[in-house]
Amino acid sequence: MFQERIEFIQRKFGRLFSQDNEVIFFNPETPPHCLSLSSEKLVAYQTFFPVFDQLRAAGIKCVHSMSQQKYNTAIISIPKSKKLARHFIYLATKAVPEGLIIIDGDKNNGIESIIRDLKKETKLTNVVSKAHGKIAWFETPANLGKYKDVPLQIEGGFETQAGIFSSDGIDPASKLLMQVISKSLKGLGADLGGGWGYLSAKALETTCISELYFIEADLIALNKAKRNVCDERIKFYWCDALKWEAPVLLDFIIMNPPFHFLGQPMPSLGEDFIKVASRNLKKSGMLWMVANRHLPYEEAIQAHFSSFSEFPGSKRFKVIRAENPIKS
Numbered sequence: 001m002f003q004e005r006i007e008f009i010q011r012k013f014g015r016l017f018s019q020d021n022e023v024i025f026f027n028p029e030t031p032p033h034c035l036s037l038s039s040e041k042l043v044a045y046q047t048f049f050p051v052f053d054q055l056r057a058a059g060i061k062c063v064h065s066m067s068q069q070k071y072n073t074a075i076i077s078i079p080k081s082k083k084l085a086r087h088f089i090y091l092a093t094k095a096v097p098e099g100l101i102i103i104d105g106d107k108n109n110g111i112e113s114i115i116r117d118l119k120k121e122t123k124l125t126n127v128v129s130k131a132h133g134k135i136a137w138f139e140t141p142a143n144l145g146k147y148k149d150v151p152l153q154i155e156g157g158f159e160t161q162a163g164i165f166s167s168d169g170i171d172p173a174s175k176l177l178m179q180v181i182s183k184s185l186k187g188l189g190a191d192l193g194g195g196w197g198y199l200s201a202k203a204l205e206t207t208c209i210s211e212l213y214f215i216e217a218d219l220i221a222l223n224k225a226k227r228n229v230c231d232e233r234i235k236f237y238w239c240d241a242l243k244w245e246a247p248v249l250l251d252f253i254i255m256n257p258p259f260h261f262l263g264q265p266m267p268s269l270g271e272d273f274i275k276v277a278s279r280n281l282k283k284s285g286m287l288w289m290v291a292n293r294h295l296p297y298e299e300a301i302q303a304h305f306s307s308f309s310e311f312p313g314s315k316r317f318k319v320i321r322a323e324n325p326i327k328s
């Protein structure tokens with residue numbers, strides 16, 4: 001669906017993507033989305049590592065933070081989080097002080113309400129409906145300071161940000177996991193898909209942990225975790241957990257694995273995380289994980305660990321400890 005709209009953008013604005021025009025593309029999801037725009041000076045802004053990595057491998061220039069550099073045109077592929085979508089629009093107006101901002105989104109991602117709201121704040125040049133979504137564009141300067149996102153303070157003194165996992169409060173599944181394992185972790189471990197840092201913060205309350213690798217793909221979440229977990233035993237890695245290799249085999253891994261990729265359900269991701277855990281644990285190492293009850297992870301656990309047990313969880317979530325990783 002998106003591809004149809006990007007082709008429309010190329011037909012409509014192709015002349016703007018000429019040699020001298022600097023274009024920034026916020027949140028492109030795949031290399032073809034960038035490559036279909038025949039822009040010689042396109043820069044992709046992406047903070048989710050697996051996509052950043054794919055874009056970079058396809059030869060697309062990528063940034064993961066905003067600098068003072070100015071552009072002539074911005075394209076925004078809006079994410080599901082409305083606050084984050086607005087923040088991207090704000091960033092675009094700063095990066096393009098005098099030029100064109102093009103906003104693209106699926107109806108499923110709430111593009112209609114974004115456009116409705118934007119119309120109250122600035123004059124839109126046009127809005128076009130296409131392929132279950134909409135494309136709107138407007139010219140800058142535009143004063144959209146109110147769209148700038150601010151950090152959120154939540155229970156427990158933690159700081160989060162719109163658009164990251166469980167930004168409004170501690171995830172109940174993660175809370176349950178830490179209630180169950182309490183202070184039973186020791187040695188060298190990792191938090192796979194650590195988010196804004198809740199599991200690590202709780203885990204490091206015990207002095208029995210010598211070092212903890214924190215693995216997270218979402219840079220915004222990882223930057224929050226750096227603020228939430230101030231402990232010299234933690235080492236932060238912005239990377240794809242599926243490709244991560246621990247420098248030495250670990251005593252434990254904790255995780256509340258993802259089962260969505262770019263907003264779409266993908267339960268196989270949780271199974272892949274189980275495989276990564278098995279690969280990176282010592283023979284005596286332990287995986288502690290929590291998951292929604294309906295997610296069928298037991299088969300993957302049995303394929304990668306010789307034994308596992310379920311601990312008393314809740315109606316919605318199960319807590320599992322898996323032991324004796326099977327090395328392939």
Ligand SMILES: C[S@@+](CC[C@H](N)C(=O)[O-])C[C@H]1O[C@@H](n2cnc3c(N)ncnc32)[C@H](O)[C@@H]1O
Pocket residue numbers: 050165166171174192193194195196197198199215216217218221239240241242255256257258259
């Ligand atoms: C269900 S959340 C759990 C977050 C955190 N552990 C907590 O308990 O609040 C899963 C996390 O995995 C991250 N994630 C998704 N895919 C990833 C990948 N391929 N590599 C590393 N992290 C990933 C997501 O960004 C998200 O923060």
